[in-house]
Amino acid sequence: MAIVLTDSLKKLLIETASQLFGAAKRKFMAQTVQGLGLGGQRLAQSELGWNRDTIRKGTRELKSGIICVDNMSAKGRYKAEEHLPNLLEDIKNIVDSQSQIDPSFKSQRLYSRLSAAEVRKQLIEKYGYSDEKLHTFLFNSSQIK
Structure with a gap:
């Protein structure tokens, strides 16, 4: 007998x-x-779009009574370099020109x-980054006291 799920x-089930x-x-x-x-x-x-691997994992957890610990902390946001691939190199170019060796x-x-706010300002002026793109990756000058 075939199982039929009503709409x-x-x-x-999907919403739950x-x-x-x-x-x-x-x-x-x-x-x-x-x-x-x-x-x-x-x-x-x-019918529901559920992943069978997830279902199997849940079934194993039910049978054994052992619940797998999820590594949610590893699911953080992407690195800035993935969104702005030239960012690190551009920061190095700005900072290298203003760096000096320990005087002693x-x-x-x-x-x-250079302060973080100054580096941010130069990224926008020299390299054409937008304020919106840098907002989540570098300190906003209003955040720096």
Whole structure:
């Protein structure tokens, strides 16, 4: 006997799953698929758009009682270099021209008298970066006290 999901049931299952995250979402998906019976994973994949790997992970968690820890901290935003590929090189060009060696020669470090706000200003003036693009990556002069 083939299982048929009505449109209203599909909508309910999809909306409920979208409101859950991590282990709770996987548990819901696994329990739903178990309720659908044989062929439930394929049905959930084709009709609900659920990932079968996620369903399997949830099923293993249900059977074993061991919940996998999600590495949510690794899902941060992309590095600035991915959005602005020339940013690092442009910052180096600005800072290198204003850098000097430690006057006491006690270290190999270079020092610069430029503030973050000044580097930001020069990126906009010399390299044509927009204020909006730099807003999330570099300090805004109003944020620096």
